[in-house]
Each structure stands twice: as C-alpha cells, then as structure tokens.
Amino acid sequence: MPDGAELARMDGDDWLDITTLIREGAQSLGSGEMIKPESLSLLDAMTSVQVMDPRLDMGMLSAADLAEITQWDIDRPLSLSDTLWVVNRLFCCEMTWHNSASLLQTIYTCNYYTTDDPPATIGMSSSTNRERDLVLYPLVVATGLCCRRVWDEYLRENVYSEEDVLLGSAVVKFFDDRFSLSDALGMLDAAQAYLATQQGAEADMLAAHVSMRRRWLRVLSSLFAEYLSEDPSALDRSMDELEALQKEHDAYRSAFAEHIARAARDGVPGVFDIKCMRKFPSLAPIKPRSLLALAEAHGAMASLVSGLLLVRTLLGLESVESLVYFFQGVSRQGGLLPFVRSLLISVFAGDGLVLLTQPVSDFVRRAISEMGGQVEEGGERVDLFCMEAARMLVDWFRTLCQNAPRQRRIALKYVAGWDSLQAEAEQLDIWIYSQQQHASEEEASDPSCNPFWLSSWVYHMKLVLMGGGLMAGVRLDVYLDYEFPMVFCYAAQIFEAHQLHLSRMLGMASTAQAVDDRLWTRRRVSGAESREQLERWLAIVAAQKDLATALWLVSHACERLGLFRAPWAKGRASRLALAVWQRQETLPTQEARFALRFRAFSRLNSPTPLAFANWVATRDQLDAHPIGDLFSHAARVLADAKATMDQSRRKFGPGSDEAFRSLYYVVVANSVALAKVPPSDVLGSPALAATGSQAAVFREALLSEAVADAELSSGDLTKAKAKREKKKRAARNDVAKGAREWQAHVDRLASSGVLKVAWSTAAERHPDWPLFSFT
Incomplete structure (x- = not known):
C-alpha cells in the first residue's frame, strides 16, 4: 500500500488515508463480528456480498x-x-x-x-x-x-x-x-x-x-x-x-x-x-x-x-382514430415524465373503462364500426373475440406510454399476437358470413363476397404496429447509417401493403352504421365520416410509403458512394481488420445480419416477409442506374408526396392534424435537403455518373488491393522492392486503376462539401424519420 506521501503525489481525486480509522474499527470488533448497520439484516448483507451489490458500500463519512x-x-x-x-x-x-x-x-x-x-x-x-x-x-x-x-x-x-x-x-x-x-x-x-x-x-x-x-x-x-x-x-x-x-x-x-x-x-x-x-x-x-x-x-x-395538460386533450377525443394518433404522438415525446405517462394510462383504461365511460368490451366494436365495418352479433364466439382484441388494443395504447426502448421491444413482440388474432378473425368472418348468408365455405372465403370486417381491422392494426415498431428504431438509434437501405426498403414494402389494404377497406366501407347506441358513448360517427377516416389513414400511409422509398434511394446512393460505412469498413490499419472487412461483405454474412434485424417479421403470415434474396434482387435493380439518378428520382418522389399531402390537407382536423403536420414537416425538410444536391449532368463528375454496380465493383477492387498490399507489406521483401511490386501489380489491374480514379472523384466531391451528408431527427416534430442534410 503506498504511503501518504506517495498518495499526495498522485494525480486525480483527493486522497484520504483511512488506515487509522480501519485499525480502530477492527480493534473494537470481536472475533467473527461484522460491521453492519442495524437496519441491514444478515441475509441482506450476505446477499449483497454474493451478488456484489454496490449498495453494500454506502461510502464513508469524512470529517466534513x-x-x-x-x-x-x-x-x-x-x-x-x-x-x-x-x-x-x-x-x-x-x-x-x-x-x-x-x-x-x-x-x-x-x-x-x-x-x-x-x-x-x-x-x-x-x-x-x-x-x-x-x-x-x-x-x-x-x-x-x-x-x-x-x-x-x-x-x-x-x-x-x-x-x-x-x-x-x-x-x-x-x-x-x-x-x-x-x-x-x-x-x-x-x-x-x-x-x-x-x-x-x-x-x-x-x-x-x-x-x-x-x-x-x-x-x-x-x-x-x-x-x-x-x-x-x-x-x-x-x-x-x-x-x-x-x-x-x-x-x-x-x-x-x-x-x-x-x-x-x-x-x-x-x-x-x-x-x-x-x-x-x-x-x-x-x-x-x-x-x-x-x-x-x-x-x-x-x-x-x-x-x-394532455389529460384534457385525451378526454376530449371523440374517436378511436384520434386515440391512435394521440398515443403515437405521446410515444414520440421523449420528455414526458413517468407521472404523466402513468396518469395518461390510468385515465385511458382505468377500472375496466376506456376514457372513464366506455366498457372495454365495446371498445373494439366501436373501432371497427368507425372504419366503416359492421360487427354482427354472433354470440359468445364474437364476444370473446372482441374482448381479446380490446385487451390487445388497450395494451398497445398502454405500451405507447412507456419509456421509448420498452415501447419498441413490446411492440415488436405484440406483432406476433396480432398475427394470430388476424387468423382467428378470418375464421370468425367466414363463420359469420356463412351463418347469415347461408353461403358455402368457398363463397364465404371469397374476399369479393365477404368483406372480412374483423380480420381487415386486425390486419390494419397489425400493419400500424409493424410500421411504428420498425421506424421507432430510427428514434432510438438502433440502426447504423449503413443499414438504412435495407430498413427503408423493408419499410416501403410494409407501407405499400398497408396502402393496398386501406384501399380495399375504403372500397368496401359500408355507408350504414351500427345502431347499437352503447358503442357511441360520445358522438356517433356517420358513414361519410368513416370513409373520411379511411381516406386520412390512406393519405398518411401513402406519404409514409413515398418517404420511405425516397430515403431508401438516398441512403442506397450514399452507401454506394462510401458516405455511409459500416464500423468494420472505416479503418485499414492491419491485415486482420481488412480480413474482417472482406468477411463481413460476403452475402452469407449480410443475410445473417438481415435475418437478425427483421426476425420479428420473418414468421408472419401476412404481409409476405421480405426475403433476403428479394432484397438483393431489388438492390441490384437500383444498381443498374447511375448514382446521380437515384438522388434525382428521390427528389421527384418527395415532390409528388408533398403535392399529394397538400391536396389531402383539408381532410385533417382536430385529433389528426398533428399527425399530418409532423409527417409533412419531414417530407418538406428532406425535399429541401435533396434540392441542394446538383444533378450528375450539371456536376459532370464520374462519381455520380457511375452506376451502383460499378461502384460496388470499384469498392471490392479497392478492398482486394488493400488486402494484397497488406500481405505484401508483411513479407520479407525490402521496402523498395515491395514498392516496385505494388506498382507492377497496379499497372496490370485496370479495374483497380479505374476504382482509384472513381474514388478520387468521390473524395473530391466530399472534400469540397458537395456530398457532405449528415442525418438527424427532429425530436420536437417526428423523430421516427431521419432528416438528411447535404452541404
């Protein structure tokens, strides 16, 4: 143990010599006696020692x-x-x-x-x-x-x-x-x-x-x-x-x-x-x-x-649609304190009542009726379904009031439950239709005859959870920037499936509403309002699909240019690092990462999960186009999305306008950012004129050359001879030569600031979507 003089010479925090205190304390103890406060039992003390609980060390009392x-x-x-x-x-x-x-x-x-x-x-x-x-x-x-x-x-x-x-x-x-x-x-x-x-x-x-x-x-x-x-x-x-x-x-x-x-x-x-x-x-x-x-x-x-003050907003909501928008907005407010979140849950679903008035058992019936569907009386079987669906819906709303990491974890787990509920609802829809219409099972299973109201609503909610859970990873920094292409590609597929499903629901929405007054404890929603609700959902989901598509194009272009790099691709210090880089770039390794990232969706019955082979095929289609065209096409997609949202703006009012405005902000912000990227024909740079396939070949060639250089440098050749061998090998490799020229153009654009790209999230607007910036 260093003495006091040596401790005094050490840098860092102030040191206090407690040798005397320990000796005096030890002398006052009997054989086998422990130092412990009266409030700490022997069981507590031994348990704390066993698990190395830091609470056992409560700190010493200094003279001060x-x-x-x-x-x-x-x-x-x-x-x-x-x-x-x-x-x-x-x-x-x-x-x-x-x-x-x-x-x-x-x-x-x-x-x-x-x-x-x-x-x-x-x-x-x-x-x-x-x-x-x-x-x-x-x-x-x-x-x-x-x-x-x-x-x-x-x-x-x-x-x-x-x-x-x-x-x-x-x-x-x-x-x-x-x-x-x-x-x-x-x-x-x-x-x-x-x-x-x-x-x-x-x-x-x-x-x-x-x-x-x-x-x-x-x-x-x-x-x-x-x-x-x-x-x-x-x-x-x-x-x-x-x-x-x-x-x-x-x-x-x-x-x-x-x-x-x-x-x-x-x-x-x-x-x-x-x-x-x-x-x-x-x-x-x-x-x-x-x-x-x-x-x-x-x-x-x-x-x-x-x-x-959100409690007043919550109790003033008049539809299940507005509740969904409200709780999604709450989930994105990272600054809400635990007391606020707990109180919102209590007011929403306390003592078996939704919003202090409506029984939970009637909550799903109202939700389906608001979206233009009919919940026919089918006895105990329908009642049990409504109770289970209501429990899952209420649990999801409660989850949206939890802390942000738990929201995403639970939402991704809930998706499997909603998938099972959808299968149950489909069988129930077939049974109800065959009982009421005296139809055969084949006719009852035909979507052109049977509207499938129960399973359609469940599928809609499942797609809402899937899209929300996937995009919540952006807010929580779950994804690294090099993963953005696959994330946004998967998101675009989910939103496209959701858009098609909502279009079908809108086409089959009934104009007559249920007459059961117990469902309308607040305000009856007419058939026209139900169609307007579906149109609002359709407008938001279509905008999300376009936004995901545009961000997919942008992130893929940035990845091909090397602006978004994986952690293993950011250094070339050693042969080992380069070998890891090569191994991580192989298709089997990429497939393993893809399966791990989207494992929550891989076993769902619908929508059809995006397989890795399909993802690779889609990526290859993008690679057939010049990189500069990807930026231009993304800008056009966002411009079309903005124009469509401008036309849909009047459909949104109290209860839904905040959801619209937050998404509109992300679309406009990314549109403005892309406007700063000049088209490839104006720049005249081979960096953007190259296709994605060419960029991939160039990067692979540069990596192979770096590995060969590392192996050559580690040999027994002298530096001069090794340098001559490198020059000879480089002269024979035309692909590597073209790759170096292409990389030089990319570095020139990046150093000049033309392609300096960064991304962030707007915490006060819509943190589930990234905002790209180009300077």
Whole structure:
C-alpha cells in the first residue's frame, strides 16, 4: 500500500488515508463480528456480498460529513433568505424524484422532512420561529402531500419499477398521517398572509412558491381517474387550475431568472444529509443520482405541467382514430415524465373503462364500426373475440406510454399476437358470413363476397404496429447509417401493403352504421365520416410509403458512394481488420445480419416477409442506374408526396392534424435537403455518373488491393522492392486503376462539401424519420 506521501503525489481525486480509522474499527470488533448497520439484516448483507451489490458500500463519512451532520439543528432560527434556500433545494429534490430518482436520494435527504419529532408549533402564528413554522414547514408538508398523490399513482404500476420509478423505498413518509388536505391548504393561506407583511425579493419569491404549491396541491388532489369518473366536472376545474399554475410559473421564471441561474448550492448547514442512505442501505438505489440544478428543476416543472395538460386533450377525443394518433404522438415525446405517462394510462383504461365511460368490451366494436365495418352479433364466439382484441388494443395504447426502448421491444413482440388474432378473425368472418348468408365455405372465403370486417381491422392494426415498431428504431438509434437501405426498403414494402389494404377497406366501407347506441358513448360517427377516416389513414400511409422509398434511394446512393460505412469498413490499419472487412461483405454474412434485424417479421403470415434474396434482387435493380439518378428520382418522389399531402390537407382536423403536420414537416425538410444536391449532368463528375454496380465493383477492387498490399507489406521483401511490386501489380489491374480514379472523384466531391451528408431527427416534430442534410 503506498504511503501518504506517495498518495499526495498522485494525480486525480483527493486522497484520504483511512488506515487509522480501519485499525480502530477492527480493534473494537470481536472475533467473527461484522460491521453492519442495524437496519441491514444478515441475509441482506450476505446477499449483497454474493451478488456484489454496490449498495453494500454506502461510502464513508469524512470529517466534513460529520461536521455537516452535527450542525443540524431543528430549532435554528431561519431568515427569509435561509428559508428560500431550503425551499429551492427541496424543490430540486422533488423534481429530481420526478425524473426517476428515489426518495432516499432526493426528498428524504431533507432533515426537516424526515425528522421524527417535528415541532408542535407548525402553522401557529404564536411561534417564535415564524419563518420555519409559518413558511417553511407549510411548504414541506404540502410537498409531502403532493408526493403522496404521485406515489399513489405510481403504485398502480402503470410504469416500470427500476426503469421509470424506484419503488424500493419501503420507508414512506408524506405527512398525510398528521395533516389533511384542508390543513395543508389552510397553512399555505396563513403563510401567504404572513409573507404579505414582509418586504424584499426573498419574500416575493417565497410568496410565489406558496401560491404555486397551493395550486399544484389542488391539481394533484383531484387529477386522478377515480375522482374524475365520479365528478367529470373536476376535469375542467383541474385543467383551469393547471393552466393558471403554468402561467404563474412562467411569470416566476421570467421575473426571477437571474436568481434561478445563480442560485447557490450551499446554504444552511446540516439541513440536507446527502448520505442519509447509510440509514437504509438495503433500500438504497444502485445508481447514484445528482440533484438537478435550480434552473433544470424549473424546466422539469414546466415539462410536468405541460404534460399533464394532455389529460384534457385525451378526454376530449371523440374517436378511436384520434386515440391512435394521440398515443403515437405521446410515444414520440421523449420528455414526458413517468407521472404523466402513468396518469395518461390510468385515465385511458382505468377500472375496466376506456376514457372513464366506455366498457372495454365495446371498445373494439366501436373501432371497427368507425372504419366503416359492421360487427354482427354472433354470440359468445364474437364476444370473446372482441374482448381479446380490446385487451390487445388497450395494451398497445398502454405500451405507447412507456419509456421509448420498452415501447419498441413490446411492440415488436405484440406483432406476433396480432398475427394470430388476424387468423382467428378470418375464421370468425367466414363463420359469420356463412351463418347469415347461408353461403358455402368457398363463397364465404371469397374476399369479393365477404368483406372480412374483423380480420381487415386486425390486419390494419397489425400493419400500424409493424410500421411504428420498425421506424421507432430510427428514434432510438438502433440502426447504423449503413443499414438504412435495407430498413427503408423493408419499410416501403410494409407501407405499400398497408396502402393496398386501406384501399380495399375504403372500397368496401359500408355507408350504414351500427345502431347499437352503447358503442357511441360520445358522438356517433356517420358513414361519410368513416370513409373520411379511411381516406386520412390512406393519405398518411401513402406519404409514409413515398418517404420511405425516397430515403431508401438516398441512403442506397450514399452507401454506394462510401458516405455511409459500416464500423468494420472505416479503418485499414492491419491485415486482420481488412480480413474482417472482406468477411463481413460476403452475402452469407449480410443475410445473417438481415435475418437478425427483421426476425420479428420473418414468421408472419401476412404481409409476405421480405426475403433476403428479394432484397438483393431489388438492390441490384437500383444498381443498374447511375448514382446521380437515384438522388434525382428521390427528389421527384418527395415532390409528388408533398403535392399529394397538400391536396389531402383539408381532410385533417382536430385529433389528426398533428399527425399530418409532423409527417409533412419531414417530407418538406428532406425535399429541401435533396434540392441542394446538383444533378450528375450539371456536376459532370464520374462519381455520380457511375452506376451502383460499378461502384460496388470499384469498392471490392479497392478492398482486394488493400488486402494484397497488406500481405505484401508483411513479407520479407525490402521496402523498395515491395514498392516496385505494388506498382507492377497496379499497372496490370485496370479495374483497380479505374476504382482509384472513381474514388478520387468521390473524395473530391466530399472534400469540397458537395456530398457532405449528415442525418438527424427532429425530436420536437417526428423523430421516427431521419432528416438528411447535404452541404
């Protein structure tokens, strides 16, 4: 072990010699005795050692930590400045907790919050420590009651523990056992009255905190599913209160922006025990979390309030179509906090009711009827199908409110379930038609006779899941840029199949709607509106197909030019690296990667999965054209897509316009980017005049030459002789010579910036689609 002098010379973090502490601790132990806190049982300790749980090491208490702990004094008189510092720090703790930290890392670090013996003078005007009892503790108690309501929502388990919320804190303390809602509101009113008598910026900021906390507590007290189902009018009151809170919070951030930006981290000593987890080591989270800064905490609060306003939008939706668009939009909002996502799930499908009014069993019947279909009464068999389909549809909506990685994983797993449900629905459609029309099985199986309403709707939903799951990989950076050609080719096939299916549904849509009033708990959708809904779906899917086709052409051209390279193709440092490169470029290896990337779709009955051989054949067709033509054709495809969307714009209204506008933005942005790429005949460059096949041959020749050069360089020849051998071999290889000339033209265009390509996603618009940029 290095001595203290050697440690002092080492660079890095500060070192502390704990040799003396260890010796003193060891001397105080008996034979076989363990050092452990009283709250950590022997089973917990041994389990932690067995799995090497980092929670076992809770950190040591330094002299500074001990000094900080000993300075805690609950009876310390507080000034307004001290009170404001504690309130700001507690607010940062609360917002950090909302950002998936644990209570032990945030709220419970405040000793005013966790003390077992709070003062009896809380809220009393006769207190001699008024800032503490009339201002600070009312805010602390109100914060606890707010956290209780959020905690109750988390206990519904709509979001996942350890991923979104840390529910391992068995020690829960929220002051609800001592103070009621009316008590907390009364104390906040008294705090407001007291601060009105004080002067200065600190008093103004504390008064704003009290006012915002009061509104926040009132919102959380009524904004949960059971309360809204019992009193629907509470929604408008809660949303009005929330909008008022949003305006007040924005005004506070604007008025005190300088204070928020320069808020001090250090303040009243001893109030916050950052190592309080030592008291509860078995409950401590594995991942350490640092508190949000005050400016970050206010940003999180603004995001939380704006997210909760989505509840009003959700409960105002009048069709299943608008629900699909809404939840797809929610899934793309990466900044939604776990509490917002959990509340949306509770309001949407709580206690067996959809949107607090409609039984889940009738949800699918309404969905099919809205798309022009008929759900005929067929006894228990039809009822069981509707229940199963409703469960899967509700589960999918719930999945769209989960964190982004889980959304895609579950969606790709659900596709197989929807495929099985489609097969069941087809048999049910045949049975219903044969029973009602007294038709033969052959006639009932004919799509020209039987509309297949149940299986058509299921197939539509399955295609929605397939397209969404595939494109969500762009948002999550699942795909590397060299994989874009195969991804967009597969996506174009899915959207094309979806477009054909919607065209068939539109042609067979009935004009008469079901008369069962239980399906229309909100507003009846007419036959004309059903056709308009199908037309909207058709417009969006057609635009997605065109967009995928254009991006497929662009990414294939970039891949052939070498602008998109796989990780193994970015270096030529050694023979081993070049050998790996050659092996990865073989067709069997490419086929294995293709099968792995699209394994979720490979066993589906419909649409027909894109086989690797078909993908290669399609790629070869593109390679027959000059690379510059691929850019030009992609620009024309996007121009046609934009023109079609312009004509369809009037069909979209409330509930569907956001889905249209976000996709329209991606189409226009990529159209503008492609307009910066000059056509090959204007550039006159052989780089773009070459076909994809020629580019592939050139790249293969360059790779083979690099491998041969590496083998030659590793031999026993002298450098001069090896150099002469390289020149002789290069002169004999006309293909390699042409390849070097072509690569020089490509490098010249790239270095001049003409073909400098990059891609990104528009997180605030439609992050499932990439935006290419050319400079």
